[in-house]
Amino acid sequence: MIRLRDVSWHHGTLPHEGQATLRNISLAIPQGGFRWLLGPSGAGKSTLLRLLHMEALPRSGDMEILGTEIGSRSKRSTLARLRQRIGMIHQDFRLMPTLSVADNIALPLRLQKRMEGEIAQEVDALLDWLGLVERKKARPVELSGGEQQRTAIARAVIMRPSLLLADEPTNALEDSQAARVIGMLRELSDLGTTVIVATHNDTLVQRFPAPALQLRQGRLFSDE
Amino acid sequence: MNKHKRVRDGLALSRALPDRSLLTMVAAMSLLIALTFTAAVGAQSLSERWARGAANLITVQVPDPDKAPVTDNHTTGGSRVEAVLGTLKTAPDIVQLHRLNEQELDALLKPWLGNTGTAALPLPAVIEVDLTAGGVLSDDLVSTLTTIAPGTLIEKNDDWRSQLHTVARSLLFCAGLAIALVGTIGAAVIGMATRLGLGSRRESVTILHELGASDGYVARRFASRVAVLSFLGGLAGTLVSLPPIAILSHLMAPFSGAVSSTTQNGENWFPILKDSLLAFWHGAAPQSLLIGLGCIPFVVTLIGWVTAQVIVRVWLRRLP
Ligand SMILES: Nc1ncnc2c1ncn2[C@@H]1O[C@H](COP(=O)(O)OP(=O)(O)OP(=O)(O)O)[C@@H](O)[C@H]1O
Ligand SMILES: [Mg+2]
Numbered sequence: 001m002i003r004l005r006d007v008s009w010h011h012g013t014l015p016h017e018g019q020a021t022l023r024n025i026s027l028a029i030p031q032g033g034f035r036w037l038l039g040p041s042g043a044g045k046s047t048l049l050r051l052l053h054m055e056a057l058p059r060s061g062d063m064e065i066l067g068t069e070i071g072s073r074s075k076r077s078t079l080a081r082l083r084q085r086i087g088m089i090h091q092d093f094r095l096m097p098t099l100s101v102a103d104n105i106a107l108p109l110r111l112q113k114r115m116e117g118e119i120a121q122e123v124d125a126l127l128d129w130l131g132l133v134e135r136k137k138a139r140p141v142e143l144s145g146g147e148q149q150r151t152a153i154a155r156a157v158i159m160r161p162s163l164l165l166a167d168e169p170t171n172a173l174e175d176s177q178a179a180r181v182i183g184m185l186r187e188l189s190d191l192g193t194t195v196i197v198a199t200h201n202d203t204l205v206q207r208f209p210a211p212a213l214q215l216r217q218g219r220l221f222s223d224e
Numbered sequence: 225m226n227k228h229k230r231v232r233d234g235l236a237l238s239r240a241l242p243d244r245s246l247l248t249m250v251a252a253m254s255l256l257i258a259l260t261f262t263a264a265v266g267a268q269s270l271s272e273r274w275a276r277g278a279a280n281l282i283t284v285q286v287p288d289p290d291k292a293p294v295t296d297n298h299t300t301g302g303s304r305v306e307a308v309l310g311t312l313k314t315a316p317d318i319v320q321l322h323r324l325n326e327q328e329l330d331a332l333l334k335p336w337l338g339n340t341g342t343a344a345l346p347l348p349a350v351i352e353v354d355l356t357a358g359g360v361l362s363d364d365l366v367s368t369l370t371t372i373a374p375g376t377l378i379e380k381n382d383d384w385r386s387q388l389h390t391v392a393r394s395l396l397f398c399a400g401l402a403i404a405l406v407g408t409i410g411a412a413v414i415g416m417a418t419r420l421g422l423g424s425r426r427e428s429v430t431i432l433h434e435l436g437a438s439d440g441y442v443a444r445r446f447a448s449r450v451a452v453l454s455f456l457g458g459l460a461g462t463l464v465s466l467p468p469i470a471i472l473s474h475l476m477a478p479f480s481g482a483v484s485s486t487t488q489n490g491e492n493w494f495p496i497l498k499d500s501l502l503a504f505w506h507g508a509a510p511q512s513l514l515i516g517l518g519c520i521p522f523v524v525t526l527i528g529w530v531t532a533q534v535i536v537r538v539w540l541r542r543l544p
Contacts, residue, residue: 055434057544076439079544084436094431096234103232110233111437 002029002052002163002194007061009051021047023218025061029196031162034189036205037198039215045198046091048215049165052196053088054079066162084112087156091167091198093148095140095155101147102127102136105154112159126154129184131177145172153181157188164188166197170204182208233437234428237449241421246414246450247457250528253410254461254520257403261520262469264399265513271392282353282361284308284369285377289349293372304373305349311368312351317359324350348377410524411531418450418535430543439540447532454528458521465517467497473513474500 004027010020022044029035037045050056051063054070063070068082087108095104102123109119127133130150140148149172156164164185170178182197182204189195196213199205205212214221289305305323312321324332329347355361361378370376422429429442 053434054544076540080433080436080438082436083434086436088434094434096428096431098236098428099232099234103234107233107432108435111432111435111441 001031001064001067002027002196003062003064004028004058005062007051007058007063009047009056009059021218022051025220027213027220027222029194031194032189032192034186034195034210035197036210036212037196037215038200038205038212041200043215044218045215046167049088049167049196049198052163053086053165054083084108084159085162087159087161087164089149089152089156089164089166089169093140093152095148095151097140100137100139101132101143101151104140104151105158107155108159122158123154126158130154146174146177149173150177157184160188160191161193164193164195166195168199169197170199170201175203178204179207186210233432233445235425235432235442235445236428237421237425237445240425241449241453242417243453246417246453247460249413249417250410250454250457250524251461251464253406253413254458254524255465256406256461257524258462258465258469258517258520260399260402260406261516262465262472262513264396264403265510265516266472267392267395267399269510271388282355283377283379284312284351284353285348285379286351286373287348287375287377288346288373294374295372305351307372308349308369308376309351311365311372312353315361315365317356317361318353319356320352320354322352322354324352407523407527411527414450414454414528414531415535418446418532419539421446421449422536422539429540433540433543439537442540443533443536446536447529450532451525451529455521455525458524461524462517462520467501469513469517470500470503471497473510474503 004025007022007025008020009022025048037048039045047056051058052065054065057063057070057072057074065082066085068074068078070079070082096107099107105126106119106123109122123136124133127136130153132147132150132154135143135147138147140151143151149169153166153169156166166185169185170181173181178201185195185197186208211222286305286308290303293302293304293307295307309321309323312318329350332350353361366378369378432442
């Protein structure tokens, strides 16, 4: 369960000219729900996803992630353990520059100290599914945008997260590939993962109908 | 390359930290600590050695011991030293009287005069007077003694004992202070190196944090690497300190009472170094010194580990 009540957030220490990046956001998404996150550029989509990923904490209001109340007084170890259950596909991918594609994808499982044999199996399956088998030894700098994006997708889903946050996860992919990826995210949500996908791609939204969260200038307009 | 493959969390710390400079700095600090510590132990054992004995030991020096005593009534015969001994025997509070024989005098003077032999010098007789605890030689007695044997010196060990203790204690205090200071500077250097490593891995650390790595995990990764480097540096520094320390303790052996082969005061250093290291190896040095030196690499490792842990954990606080 994801629940926000009256959450506001702004960059820096004070809101500039009274302009908060996110203003009085309230939302509730049941476990296993799928939501589009829509809105024009600069509306605050990435900021909201970063907040849900606890890369920043709400300046005001209440936030509950996967059943845990989050605030400035939350224990750091609690936040770390929660993050292990959240898959995040960043708009800028945020791959580990020193690691190969395969090692990047394996990283969440390595941090959870899974067996190497098990890790290799999962990684190979995802490499295959995302068409990255030939690039598995390459470093992120040697990859095309689409390859980096697919690596980021694989890393986000490999540990079967309880919450998946995807920030324009298909903008570097071909249409057919994009559709496959969104299809997989829908399947994940059917299996119980809460999925939130920020996108500009109207064709995809129409092809995969689902409730949408509409952001405009930091305010949320839900069309549920 | 292979090394960072082993962990494969992308931190690649073998290339993130300024390995060589950190190692060198820690080695230099350890060398300083080892030398300071040795000086402290040396001062301590010297003061102990020199001040050893019962709490109430008095030395009486009788010059011209073989001359006839100066007395009012000429009834007492014999020499001055016998007269002094006779008078002391009648005094209260005395547990034991002992006149040092030639060998004992020799042993006492050897550190100062070497093996040249003391026979040629006009030496006073030295009598050790062991008093009961709290006992004193009365002023009357002292004046009697100086009358019988003019020039008799009565040396209360207590006086210079306490002075020696004060000196030794201040030396120890200074050494402790110096070691603490060097340790603090060492921690600061290690802290800066860790900070540098964090800076160069800022992106990777942030990504790991976002993937749910705990503060403990990241801190442990840095601290283990820093601890290994600190240990190697500490070991190197301590090893480098051994030859000079061995020579020092060898040269000091006659003063501090350890048995040692006699060193010729020649100009050739190599045999001295060899002798010293051999003697050191065979346990000529005080045990506390050896234990202390052995601890240095581990203490330095601990300092490195704790410093890195603190620096990394504080740095991570900027990420929620
Ligand atoms: N580091 C920053 N400091 C100050 N303002 C920022 C910072 N990052 C983003 N902003 C502002 O916050 C607002 C929301 O940005 P955000 O990245 O969330 O938008 P977005 O909806 O994801 O846009 P896009 O569709 O282009 O990715 C924007 O007005 C942006 O200018
Ligand atoms: Mg964005």
